[in-house]
């Protein structure tokens with residue numbers, strides 16, 4: 001097994017508020033890691049450290065190291081554009097751009113000024129849509145707006161547009177929270193398929209989902225990573241009392 | 253008793269509503285009646301397409317093509333100037349400016365909107381006009397260009413504030429999504445946010461232009477008022493609005509000239525109405 005993302009004594013403050021406290025964890029390649037914990041414990045914050053999305057928040061300060069492929073992401077000199085190409089993020093609410101389906105998928109190529117030929121672009125669109133199982137549904141309306149899709153299709157499209165730039169890591173922040181149970185199940189199946197090629201980190205409020213889909217699980221509480229282990233161990237024999245309390249439903 | 257009061261108030265409000273509609277209809281009918289009278293003597297095509305406007309010659313020649321072209325020229329010029337600057341300014345305020353600068357700019361824009369148009373016209377007359385004359389070596393600085401520049405200042409507040417609003421209401425998730433994919437701030441603005449705000453921005457532009465078309469005093473002071481077909485931005489022009497304002501006082505009531513001015517009013521009305529409806533369509537598309 002290969003460590004893809006390693007955090008070392010990671011601390012983060014929003015102004016005076018200490019949101020991540022000495023987080024040490026190793027996320028493995030080609031596995032799905034779930035981050036669980038009550039609302040406000042810092043799950044999203046941790047995820048957004050990996051692609052430096054917290055940079056856009058005023059008054060943020062980080063300490064420690066986050067190594068992705070042995071490169072320190074927190075290095076002020078890190079190349080954010082290639083970092084964000086390598087690490088795609090799926091948001092809680094599907095956020096396809098107000099462009100056509102086709103343009104959504106080639107967006108990544110366009111912003112990098114890739115002068116790909118029309119045929120290559122078409123190919124990228126097809127493979128990306130195929131890998132999220134949308135090709136058959138959408139192949140005849142690639143030029144229509146991406147905003148007229150169902151929520152599930154939108155979320156798949158958002159995954160597809162990340163896949164189009166061939167990332168290594170997919171960060172998913174509660175990607176199913178707006179979907180119904182059937183759609184959620186289908187997205188989970190998709191995740192299982194995708195993990196062969198990507199490292200997936202998923203934040204979820206839903207413990208059943210973490211148990212169903214993930215290989216490893218980290219439990220966070222008030223900015224601390226309390227426990228990090230294989231999912232089956234976390235759910236069958238949690239080592240920390242607080243983890244046990246949470247998974248048995250004694251916290252909100 | 254309570255119920256009765258409610259009843260009275262409701263009816264009063266209804267009455268106000270009806271009254272306003274009634275007056276609008278009345279004005280409209282009056283405009284149509286007086287305006288269409290001119291077509292008894294001049295064919296509508298000759299009126300709209302006629303190349304000379306000599307309303308007091310004998311017989312009067314009532315072709316408003318020079319005036320229409322004058323209005324179009326001044327408006328197009330104002331649009332060319334105000335749209336890029338206005339939209340650029342909106343982008344700057346909505347996305348780029350630090351908080352303080354933003355507040356100052358917004359206050360400045362509001363101030364600009366509050367300057368009465370006569371005052372702007374007057375300022376334009378003593379600044380833009382001599383400047384245009386000197387820079388382009390013209391016999392007179394009272395040109396379409398001068399009018400366009402000044403009208404651009406009038407359209408700008410409308411364009412900036414509505415376009416800024418449109419940009420501001422673009423869901424933050426679009427921008428986040430673009431940034432998370434490695435887009436630069438500018439790419440996120442250009443490729444995603446402007447697209448998302450496009451109908452609002454178009455509405456902003458339309459309303460700005462609507463303001464320009466209807467403007468009278470300032471253009472009258474600054475464009476030279478020559479009712480001839482303009483051949484360039486550097487020539488004096490006269491607009492539809494300025495014509496009505498300048499000539500209504502001297503037109504003999506009931507004369508052909510008088511009716512012709514009302515017909516110009518109809519033309520203006522149709523143009524403004526068209527622009528407002530288009531702007532409305534864009535705004536509604538947004539919701």
Ligand SMILES: Nc1ncnc2c1ncn2[C@@H]1O[C@H](COP(=O)(O)OP(=O)(O)OP(=O)(O)O)[C@@H](O)[C@H]1O
Nearest residue numbers: 014017019038039040041042043044045046057205
């Ligand atoms: N931009 C910010 N400025 C200040 N504080 C913030 C900011 N973003 C988050 N926080 C705080 O940091 C803490 C962690 O937030 P975070 O969004 O990471 O929690 P979360 O575990 O993802 O919660 P949820 O399950 O509700 O999504 C919360 O207490 C939150 O109030």
Ligand SMILES: [Mg+2]
Nearest residue numbers: 043044045173
């Ligand atoms: Mg969260």
